[in-house]
Amino acid sequence: MEHRVVFDFAIEFTNGGGIQGQDFRLDIAGDTISDQELADYIIEDLRLLMVGKVNILNKFYIQEKHKRKPVNAVVSEKLIDLSHTIFDGLITYKGLPAPIICDFLSRDDSRGKYEAGTEFQIGKIEMVGNTGTYIDCPFHRYAHGKDLSEVGLEAFANLDAITINAVGVIEIGVDYFKDKEIKNRAVIVRTDWSKHWNTDTYFENHPFINREAAEYLLDCGVKLVGIDSHNIDDTRHNSRPVHTILLGAEILIVEHMCNLEALPEAGYLFSAVPPKFKGVGTFPVRAFATMA
Structure with a gap:
């Protein structure tokens, strides 16, 4: 109708x-x-x-x-939200504590501080930086790398983007990025693993990018790499070559994204802007796509 x-x-x-x-x-x-x-x-x-x-x-x-x-x-x-909701008790990464989200000042307690009919809530959040959909800066991997406060806004916002379809693939190799226009772009890797979000399956045998692909992305001069999986690296081992290669070249990483099936192959802008913290290399973002 x-x-x-x-x-x-x-x-x-x-x-x-x-x-x-x-x-x-x-x-x-x-x-x-x-x-x-x-x-x-x-x-x-x-x-x-x-x-x-x-x-x-x-x-x-x-x-x-x-x-x-x-x-x-x-x-x-106009806008497509690519971020998971963060809630009290959410486990993003096994072994890391869940966020605690509560009142610092409740509405009930605020009523005696203001005129009749006026009340406020002030929230209190305790969490690690690797919570929800988050961005990694060089400081996450390197002691002398740039932290969130040192990376310019142009690295976080309004990046020309391309979507790479790797649905059904566990190890994402260099062939998925060849013959693609990726230089100076945010490369958003779609695996649809986000359908397992907040379940035990999400943490096991997840899709990842391999070392060869990371080196290719570096050589091609991409701006940022995002993925809708548990980690951009293979977590079955203790090495993290993708983080090492990309962050070493100041190529930012966004993990735990979602809704990538709503993105076109190209023709959109990508943004994932964190707060301006000093001494922090990873923090949640509200990642989103702006349709051009």
């Missing part, structure tokens, strides 16, 4: 004045759309500047044949 939204709007400008619209009708992908999504669409579609307050008024829905591409279909295609 095709749906449309009917509404009025009133827009105020920060430099004075405003505009109004009555009985606007827009095609939408689902059966509802938020006021904020409508406001964003109007501003973009009309190319408005200096916009202040936007009021969406008298909104209701009708079923009517679409006349152009639905509004919230465009919005939903």
Whole structure:
């Protein structure tokens, strides 16, 4: 069934004045759309500047044949979340402690500190850096390597990216990267191992990149390598050649990703930005793809 939204709007400008619209009708992908999504669409579609307050008024829905591409279909295609949710007690890597997530200040305890009807929650988190979907910087492997605070934002954000399909493969060799446009790109390796996330299977016999492939990625000058598996290295042994090779060349690594099946082969930007910590080489990120 095709749906449309009917509404009025009133827009105020920060430099004075405003505009109004009555009985606007827009095609939408689902059966509802938020006021904020409508406001964003109007501003973009009309190319408005200096916009202040936007009021969406008298909104209701009708079923009517679409006349152009639905509004919230465009919005939903812009960003793809590639990160697992971190929760209290999550085991990311066997042998490392799970995060402890609790209240430092609860809402109940805050009520006596502020005026009536005002309350806050301040969370407390205790965890190791290797928790959830995380990024490795050179300091993770090398004592004198760059830590999170020393790596520039351009290494974390808006990287031209390519997806490598290695679904069903355990040892991912150099052939998966040959004949691909990978130089100066984030190389995102899809294995679909994330389907085993938060189960015992996730930790055993997981997909990994081998030494030869890591050396090839280094020679080709890639910017970052990500994978939706338990580790980018083979954890059945105590050597870690991929971490050693890539981080030694300041090629960042993102592990424990998910939703890679939603990515195209190319034509998108990849971001995985951590907090700016000094003396830390690994930390959780909200990894995501921006569709170009």
